[in-house]
Amino acid sequence: MLETIKTNKCFDGSTKTFEHESKVTKTKMKFSAFLPKEETSFETCIIWLSGLTCNEDNFITKAGAQQFLKDTKTMIVCPDTSPRGLDLPGEHDAFNFGSGAGFYLTATTEGYKDHYKMDQYITDELISILKDNFGIKKFSIMGHSMGGHGAITLGLKNPDLFVSVSAFSPVVNPSATPWGKEALTGYLGSNTEDWKAYDSTELLNSGLKRADTLLIDQGLNDEFLESELLTKNLETAAEKASQPIKVNYREGYDHSYFYISTFIKEHIDFHLRALT
Amino acid sequence: MLETIKTNKCFDGSTKTFEHESKVTKTKMKFSAFLPKEETSFETCIIWLSGLTCNEDNFITKAGAQQFLKDTKTMIVCPDTSPRGLDLPGEHDAFNFGSGAGFYLTATTEGYKDHYKMDQYITDELISILKDNFGIKKFSIMGHSMGGHGAITLGLKNPDLFVSVSAFSPVVNPSATPWGKEALTGYLGSNTEDWKAYDSTELLNSGLKRADTLLIDQGLNDEFLESELLTKNLETAAEKASQPIKVNYREGYDHSYFYISTFIKEHIDFHLRALT
Numbered sequence: 368m369l370e371t372i373k374t375n376k377c378f379d380g381s382t383k384t385f386e387h388e389s390k391v392t393k394t395k396m397k398f399s400a401f402l403p404k405e406e407t408s409f410e411t412c413i414i415w416l417s418g419l420t421c422n423e424d425n426f427i428t429k430a431g432a433q434q435f436l437k438d439t440k441t442m443i444v445c446p447d448t449s450p451r452g453l454d455l456p457g458e459h460d461a462f463n464f465g466s467g468a469g470f471y472l473t474a475t476t477e478g479y480k481d482h483y484k485m486d487q488y489i490t491d492e493l494i495s496i497l498k499d500n501f502g503i504k505k506f507s508i509m510g511h512s513m514g515g516h517g518a519i520t521l522g523l524k525n526p527d528l529f530v531s532v533s534a535f536s537p538v539v540n541p542s543a544t545p546w547g548k549e550a551l552t553g554y555l556g557s558n559t560e561d562w563k564a565y566d567s568t569e570l571l572n573s574g575l576k577r578a579d580t581l582l583i584d585q586g587l588n589d590e591f592l593e594s595e596l597l598t599k600n601l602e603t604a605a606e607k608a609s610q611p612i613k614v615n616y617r618e619g620y621d622h623s624y625f626y627i628s629t630f631i632k633e634h635i636d637f638h639l640r641a642l643t
Numbered sequence: 644m645l646e647t648i649k650t651n652k653c654f655d656g657s658t659k660t661f662e663h664e665s666k667v668t669k670t671k672m673k674f675s676a677f678l679p680k681e682e683t684s685f686e687t688c689i690i691w692l693s694g695l696t697c698n699e700d701n702f703i704t705k706a707g708a709q710q711f712l713k714d715t716k717t718m719i720v721c722p723d724t725s726p727r728g729l730d731l732p733g734e735h736d737a738f739n740f741g742s743g744a745g746f747y748l749t750a751t752t753e754g755y756k757d758h759y760k761m762d763q764y765i766t767d768e769l770i771s772i773l774k775d776n777f778g779i780k781k782f783s784i785m786g787h788s789m790g791g792h793g794a795i796t797l798g799l800k801n802p803d804l805f806v807s808v809s810a811f812s813p814v815v816n817p818s819a820t821p822w823g824k825e826a827l828t829g830y831l832g833s834n835t836e837d838w839k840a841y842d843s844t845e846l847l848n849s850g851l852k853r854a855d856t857l858l859i860d861q862g863l864n865d866e867f868l869e870s871e872l873l874t875k876n877l878e879t880a881a882e883k884a885s886q887p888i889k890v891n892y893r894e895g896y897d898h899s900y901f902y903i904s905t906f907i908k909e910h911i912d913f914h915l916r917a918l919t
Contacts, residue, residue: 629708
């Protein structure tokens with residue numbers, strides 16, 4: 368049962384927040400969405416995955432995306448970034464692990480393995496909900512930072528489910544970064560072999576690839592570029608794997624939604640071309 | 644001394660937050676701004692006044708205004724809605740009085756009269772800062788809800804200071820509404836004669852008017868329209884006073900920034916035509 372908990376008319380359509388019981392996470396889950404022209408049935412959908420500390424609100428409130436979808440039959444949907452309402456050991460202690468930091472993976476560690484399955488939540492349950500409730504037939508996926516990591520890993524592992532994949536400021540090699548190592552240890556344990564299934568660079572190195580071009584956007588004044596994002600590692604792996612990739616580096620831009628809002632139209636247009 | 648405390652590149656310009664010591668409020672005050680093309684000198688400026696509970700962040704984060712100013716020489720500036728860092732009696736107890744709720748007036752009640760002078764802060768101190776630091780020569784003013792009240796009252800009382808005035812969902816007759824009566828009593832005491840200087844409808848009734856057209860935007864699904872906003876009272880007073888006014892009622896739209904983001908371009912274009 369999908370419950371509408373908030374509706375705001377916006378650009379002739381509606382921005383809504385939905386809530387439902389999740390069989391995958393065994394919690395309630397929320398997502399926000401923009402429904403052009405206040406229609407109830409659509410053909411295509413872009414899924415946006417948010418970054419660390421975010422929930423279903425950040426993108427739909429700050430990115431200014433609605434205006435670029437208002438004349439289309441394409442919804443945009445923004446799920447929350449983790450299960451909520453639990454109180455697992457350490458779940459609320461760090462910004463890069465636990466609540467608000469699901470990392471779009473299936474956890475195997477005690478406590479977390481029962482709820483933290485954000486990859487399955489997106490690719491199975493959310494997709495089904497969107498097909499059943501809105502008639503969606505085709506999906507694209509994009510995201511920011513941890514959500515960029517989510518978009519690329521899910522896109523590489525599910526090439527037929529998503530017709531196009533893009534990311535802003537993605538975490539592309541979490542096995543090699545401070546945020547990533549902490550989170551992956553917390554969710555998967557210390558065997559680094561287990562981390563590779565959730566690392567875009569390692570997935571490309573392992574032979575996974577897509578026929579279409581990955582679109583990546585990266586600010587050159589991003590405070591996390593050198594320590595946490597490591598865009599060049601993805602570029603190198605993509606080149607070795609002959610994975611088509613387009614990386615747009617943006618002089619002076621940082622990691623914020625002010626940056627995302629500046630270039631979101633390019634990404635939406637990219638996905639609309641693939642979807643329609 | 645104007646201190647820059649935050650800068651984010653955005654639409655080829657920069658979104659910034661500034662802080663300064665205010666002689667008027669005797670506190671530090673903050674404002675956000677968008678500076679097109681990262682210039683340091685401009686010709687014209689739109690001042691945005693926010694509503695209850697807001698600070699300098701809400702508009703610049705949520706309205707999507709930057710894209711419509713990026714090719715201009717016009718700044719937009721968004722001051723905070725009250726002094727901060729004080730702890731006056733009752734200052735933090737209600738959403739419609741005290742911190743986050745300055746109502747753009749000069750208080751006369753004990754404690755508040757020493758700090759709560761948001762009208763003087765805007766029309767004297769902020770204007771001077773903007774002239775001195777950015778070379779601004781012409782100003783327009785607009786706002787939302789309590790900030791719409793601020794824009795219209797300051798615009799009516801300072802016809803030469805602001806070349807154009809507009810408002811979204813303005814509080815136009817606070818002497819007659821629950822939020823307004825509480826706030827005006829708290830700031831000015833219970834003599835309702837003293838309230839008239841801070842009530843757009845009463846100012847028009849008293850003979851103040853502008854030669855140019857007031858532009859008003861009002862959602863018809865606004866949950867506060869009938870109880871707190873009373874748009875029709877302003878229309879009636881404007882008609883009696885021969886004040887040119889254009890009210891755009893918007894079917895289905897509410898009081899939120901999703902609504903504001905939908906129509907902000909029309910207001911920015913209105914002010915740009917007056918400013919340039």
